Amino acid sequence: MTPDAERPLCVPCPGCKRLVDRNASECPGCNYQPPAGRAEELLGSLVTVGSILIGFTLASLVQIAASDTRNDDLVQIATGFWIVSSVLFMGVVTAAEALRRRDHDRERFLTTHEDGDVLWGRCESLLTAFAVALLLAALGVIVLGFFFSTIHGVIGVIAAILTFVLLVRVLRV
Ligand SMILES: [Zn+2]
Numbered sequence: 001m002t003p004d005a006e007r008p009l010c011v012p013c014p015g016c017k018r019l020v021d022r023n024a025s026e027c028p029g030c031n032y033q034p035p036a037g038r039a040e041e042l043l044g045s046l047v048t049v050g051s052i053l054i055g056f057t058l059a060s061l062v063q064i065a066a067s068d069t070r071n072d073d074l075v076q077i078a079t080g081f082w083i084v085s086s087v088l089f090m091g092v093v094t095a096a097e098a099l100r101r102r103d104h105d106r107e108r109f110l111t112t113h114e115d116g117d118v119l120w121g122r123c124e125s126l127l128t129a130f131a132v133a134l135l136l137a138a139l140g141v142i143v144l145g146f147f148f149s150t151i152h153g154v155i156g157v158i159a160a161i162l163t164f165v166l167l168v169r170v171l172r173v
Contacts (some may be wrong), residue, residue: 001080013032014032021109024037030091034111034116036106037114047096050089053134057086062126064078064079075147077143081139088129089133099119099123108117142156
């Protein structure tokens with residue numbers, strides 16, 4: 001008998017004790033998500049949002065490369081921010097997709113807390129890199145605002161401050 005055949009296909013959900021498929025990403029009864037399920041969802045979001053942002057930064061860089069204003073100091077600074085952020089986004093998207101696929105067949109309801117913690121630790125590293133890339137992309141946008149006019153730049157700074165306040169309010173535990 002293979003080791004797999006000895007193991008039950010369904011295991012009790014830690015949330016409601018109902019029997020759940022051990023490969024399920026969440027319990028259909030109480031919506032409890034094992035750590036592995038939550039991590040996969042986060043990785044999926046990172047890949048989707050990261051891909052969109054790579055498109056944005058690359059399109060901006062191509063546009064700048066073809067424009068006459070590319071030698072302006074402020075445009076140069078914005079370009080620097082976007083080069084770093086787009087490369088960082090590519091790294092995050094690649095790593096997140098690799099991590100998601102590698103563990104695709106995991107028995108999510110059987111992952112131990114230690115495994116879940118390791119996976120979450122990796123997700124947090126990727127999330128931090130993603131946040132840094134996002135910050136750099138935003139800095140590039142603000143610098144480009146100053147290229148247009150001081151008013152555009154100031155509006156950008158105010159919007160950034162408001163966004164920061166919003167983030168702190170929303171994410172406060
Ligand atoms: Zn449940």
